Amino acid sequence: MHRYSGLIIRDIRIALRSGGAWLMGLVFFAVFLSMSAIALGGEFKTLRPLAPALIWMAMVFSLLFSFEHLFSDDAADGSLEHIKLSGMSMNTYVLSKVCAHWLLSVLPLMIALPLTALLFDLSPSILLGLFASILIASPALVCYGAFSGACLVGFKGGGFLLVLLTIPLIIPILIFAVSSVTSFQELGLFALEFRALAGISLIATAIGIPTAAAALNTIME
């Protein structure tokens, strides 16, 4: 437990020292949303129904681009081998990386979410629905992303391949997440979509973390 939290603190410390590189996902998120608002004509009447889908797309893509460096920095400077040699289980390592990544990339997006309500003139209940869907579905996103990121460690130009590997796993999440925002208006958190998302998140955590650990182990064989 001590090592686990130590790794999370280490990751956050490295990110904070990186001169704001960890905020690039947030910048991408903002740019993607304003670009799509401009491309769609800027009318609130057309933008409002599309907003949940656009916000989810922006989040998925800003996360997808971040997974490429989730493990590759540790693998490149040798700390991955050190952690392995220290006798720490790879599962614990992956879990701590995933938690740190959630804190560093999903949490800023969630904090910035109320601002997007201004961009798209969203009602508070839709904003709440978005919050709920991101909170429930983001573990699945991060765990599947960790799996693809671990598969492609040390592989140059893996960005597109990472997208190709992750997209099939993420499509069900996207389907349920976008429709959960609308059904949140009527049923709240008890809508069918939230149960499905919670189930997907549990499955993704159970599958993604051990397979990511296994993929990392193949590098050091």
Added chain:
Amino acid sequence: MINFLANPLRFKKFAKVAAPIFGVLALFLISGGLYFGLYNSPEDQLQGHSVRIMYVHVPAVWTGMAAYAGMAFSSLLAYIWRHPLSDELARTLALPGAAFTALGLITGALWGKTSWGTYWQWDGRMTSTLILLFLFIGYMAVWASIDDKRRAARIAGLVAMVGSINLPIIKFSVDWWNTLHQTSSVSMPNAPGLPSSILLPLMLMAFGYTFFLGWLVLNKMLNKIANAKTQRKRSAAASTSLEAL
């Protein structure tokens, strides 16, 4: 059985006998299925002759899914027991599997145009079959782009196994999301939902496709074993000539 075939020599012996049998069976079953399906089966009351697309469409998707299941299963075998042949088997299954899935999607689109009036609809089964095609492509992309062969095999195997959670989604999608695609009319064990004049060509085609897949895969595997052997011979020859120097 698995341990028996894990030895390349014994696998070769088996494949040399089985591949021609599979090929001949596939030829007979597919031509029989085509005859019964295209000439000797009733046309649909509503859809007319376009219902005959089913005899190509349904078995293609079944075989694509079976190829994926085989790929994931032999990846699992390779992961646990590290049989190098099962990695090769999984890799060999990917391309035909993708081709069958693509065939199923294309024929489905043509059939959809004639009976639903649209080539494509984002309903559960179509979307998840499209995801299956993406999974096949991703799997092949991993093999193609990681240089170290052993690592590529491990990573591709993991990708195949993780992706296999999509198979039950395809199977049950029509029951979960009751959208455009009709539910299965074949799989009920006690209540045969189809008359035998339709079921017979469908089954002939399904088994024919499966044997065709087996024929393709076994031949490709024989090819790969032979290649590995000549490479080993060549490198052995190279090292002896080096020693002679």
